[in-house]
Amino acid sequence: MARFVLAVAIAIALVFPLVFSGAFYERVAALTLLYAIAASAWNLIGGYAGQVSVGHVVFFGCGAYGAAVAYSEWGLPPIAGLPLGVGAAVLLAALVGVPTLRLSGHYFTMATVALAELIRILVGNVPVLGAAVGLMGPAVPRSVWDLSFTSSLPYYYLFLAVLAGLLLFTWWMERSRMGFYLRAIKGSERAARSLGIPVGRYKLYALMLSAGFTAVAGALYLVMVGFVDPDSGVGILLSVKMLIMAALGGAGTLFGPLIGALILVPLEEISNSLLGGQGSGVTFVVYGGIILLIAVFQPGGILAMVAGWWRKS
């Protein structure tokens, strides 16, 4: 049954944009997948290992700025900056992980907030990174390698492939020793250590993996949007969004972040399209209200609710 549902979902994902077209909706679909990648990457440390980071946007920023710098400094296609961005993110994760992962619960969360804000301010003062003005990708595509398309479809399939890869990796990890260890760490660090798990090291692995994939999302963001500045690339709101999407769908589950993104991104884009033009703020009253209602009535996330129905039926 579960396999059947999955097969249908994959089929829908593949043909959806061909059937249900319209440039704007294709873009919303592509953005949904992009945020699903970021939220699924966050899920590795935040969901599985239970270390709630609200500073993940710095890894996203590594990817976005890596891609932007590849173009602005060396004239390369932005995507060529992907390894740079991912490398920087993984390195940064290793550097900040060692001191912060010792902290428990909310203190870890607050440390990540402080780090992210600190880095945002610093980025705004670094000329190579465009300082406060930001950096842009190629304004007019020079070759196909700039991956600059009018249609959102190429992005949709690119993001779909990356997301599939990430989910496949997560699926494999969930079933491997690492997956069990991370969930044990989330359950009780003390018990995990008594069972021989080197807790600090596994948390660090999870953070580095998570940071690397988040940076991939950041690089893809730059390729699609073509511009990054301190607010859009390292602003705290994006960290919160990753967390919210994962929590809404079900943190620490394979498809939770994707489901969260499937709900929140279209909700945000479409409510903004329908209501944003009034300029009355109603968009966010609706958006915030729906998040609030889901949290109150389904604290475990949407997947928990679905799982509940499943068991009942």
Added chain:
Amino acid sequence: MSPILLQVIVGGLLLGAVYALFSSGLTLIWGMMNVVNFAHGDFVMLAMYVAFWTWAIIGGGPLLFTPLAAFALAVLGVVVYFGVVKPVMGGPMLAQMLGTFGLALFLRYSAFWAFTANFRTLPEDMIPGSFVVGGVRFEAAKVVAGIVALLLTIGLHLLLTKTRLGSRMLAVSEDRQAAMLMGIRPDRMQAIAWALAAGATGVAGALIATFFYVSPTVGETLAVIAFVVVSLGGFGSVPGALVAGLLIGVIESLSAFWIGAVYKDVLVYALFLVVLWVRPQGLFGKL
């Protein structure tokens, strides 16, 4: 010490007292219930609007609008406790973050919708003027806020440590089940805690409105500092929030004056991280 440097330090202390003032409610909730209230800044914002509209509509001053804001926010706190917090408390920590984040957006943009995005200020003479002592100028509005912060801190601390109500509230926060066996009604205690915390936030917002601007997004500006103050002081420690607030106020002022205003937040965050490195439970927190 040059008078201007003294002025910088005094300014930092007064600013720090204000930080402590709007952080005490957050630390209370955080410590008592282990709930991170993302909507805290928006509570402050609503209190500021209560103050502004009380003045704009009926011309009331701080003596009227401060208790009014405290009352309005206390009511809001109880509503939020039963409507949002209680249902999510049983769930994972992420559910609480989700809920209060949704609440934050909802409150912020409800204010936006109702009051527009326009910036508003109370007139300058609400708590009038400033006075000079030893070459240093004291802004009356901030002095009042500072004194209230001190009183509020002492009051809340005494309430928690010296009264029957306080010990019952702490009992609930330590072990809900055991407290129930002792005949304490946890819901009631936690609702009271929310009323107290939100009421304190109401006082803070109303007083801050006398020297700050009011807008729907003002809470965002203040909330990040409140979070740093609370965790630096140690979650749940009201005196910790006071000390951390004063410390951050002075460091911000001195670093802005000496190093440059752009870097003052960098310094505060760096200090915060160093403190956590040395003391993972914050200055006054318990592990």
Added chain:
Amino acid sequence: MRKFAMAVTTALVMAGAGQVLAQGTVKIGAIYPLSGNAASAGQSSKAAIEMAVDIVNQDLLDLGDLAMAKGAGLTNMKGAKVEVVFADNQGTPAAGQSQALRLITEEKVAAIVGAYQSGITLTASAVAERYGIPFLTPESVATNLTERGFKWFFRATPITSDLAAAYIDFLKERRAAGKKIDSIAIVNENTEYGSSIAESLRKAFGANGFNVTMEIPYSANTSDVQPQVLQLKDKNPDLVIFVTYTSDAILYAKAMRSLNYRPTMMLADNAGFNDPAFVEQVGNLVEGVINRSAFAPGNPGTIPHRINEMFKAKTGRDLDDPSARAMMGMLVMCDAINRAGGTEPAKIQAALKATDLKVNQILTGYRGVKFDEKGQNILAFTLITQMHDGKYVPVWPAGQASAPVKDYVGWR
């Protein structure tokens, strides 16, 4: 594949355009920050653009030669009405881009104006460029916007170097009048707006023999500005320049009063100090502050005064500079569409390139509107204003001044 997609979308746009004409209305998209930190400015711009649409659609005889005022609707298109579709950029480049795409492909707009923040104008206009839809920014000043080699992008506003040039000319006159301007301090917020203006000013001052002795960048939306004011008080430079948004401007005005600091000469670059909310509520604390504005209401009987009255009747507040520029930008776009006589993008593009509005046809202080090959308005210009009794009045250039320059007073 790409060509195919392009062809399909172009066909869709064309089909949409035909439909628009048949209904007798022309849709123009407007992207502004209608939520988030810049929402106050965005809402004001929205009201100004709505008023521009009223000016176009109604036959207003009391606005003199103002572009599009005479005759109801687009006179060259059988009086077709203009309809504006607003979109909220939510203060993020990605949302600005999404909304530009929606306006083009879903709403089938003939052209777009916006998007306030330079970074968002950058991403939104990139979509318009791809779809071949004219995009005009009435207010974004970042230099790189017109350096991208775009064919569908136009900018009506003066850019940072124009503003710096105006300040230099004005200050040279003040110096000639015997004012001492040997030391200058620049206090700027550190986002894109503040830092790019500050950099332009620094360069221009250096090249013209003015000495920038202090630079105080600070983080926008700060909770306290007293240390910065104390730094200024300590050094007391001859001229202090503020480049800030509204929230911080309010705090600076209040802090200067509570710390009893009155600079000899104080200049504020637009933005926060120009926000009607600022002028109305704390304007009385900065009497004599010099500002720049492309718009000044002027004396009763003049056209700007009449427009300000209309705006006030609509919104309850005075028309501020960015909103006036938004209004003007919308009129420029409508003028081009009218001259194009249709909504085919290429015709509008050609008409925009041929734009030549004279000083009497515009409501802002520009010397006219005429675009160079990069899309920049080469006649863009700004006035220098000063706070006189709680209101900004133009004091420079002499031809457009309604009062003489006075010394800084602060509060009374």
Added chain:
Amino acid sequence: MLIEARGVTMRFGGFTAVDAVDLDVAEGRITGLIGPNGAGKSTFFNCLAGDYRPSAGSIRFAGREIAGLTPESHARLGMARTYQVPHTFTDMSVGDNVMVGAFLRHRRTADARRAADAVLERTGLAGQARHRASSLGTAGRKRLEIARALATEPKVLLLDEALAGLTATEIQAAITLVRDIHRSGITIVIVEHIMEVILSLADRVTVFHHGRIISQGTPGEVTGDPKVVEAYLGRSLERQRQRAAEASG
């Protein structure tokens, strides 16, 4: 000796909870640590398990110094422990809880699964393997705690009050399980404050009082020791006095 503790001391601030304790645990035995509440037996136990780093002294395990090593190193060397209040991974199934332990010796998931299944079978949890661990009651959680520790394939199993809070029938079942584990060749150290249970289970008993060992020997020797009687009796007398004082006050 499998475990040799010499001069183990544990201080918290100014308070000395364990004072220069020497203790030997012979391979293949069941060693019981008993003593009144606050006697220091649990603190000493946590030193053995690596949860506390002793302030002074040496602990050798199979000839290797382990005092100050991390809990995870203890586990890797073959020391597994349970907690008095079970630290169940409530988000996971019963079987997956045991898997976590099994992964210590089996890297591959399939191998770990096989090892865990064997442990589940042995501990009588096979029927609940697919249930969520949060659905277990106290007895079930304590049993799971033992199963998880067993899955790490230890040489010695340290049980912290594995029987406390259980009903009489549950205690019998637990004793059977411990005996069974012992028969398979695993050395057992068990902390209990219920004397009756330990006396029937242990080969050798060590009695703690005020942070020191006051008596060691077979259950028979220890119960005959007047110092032990005094420690427990004195305690109960004191308690009676307190109750009387409370009643009159």
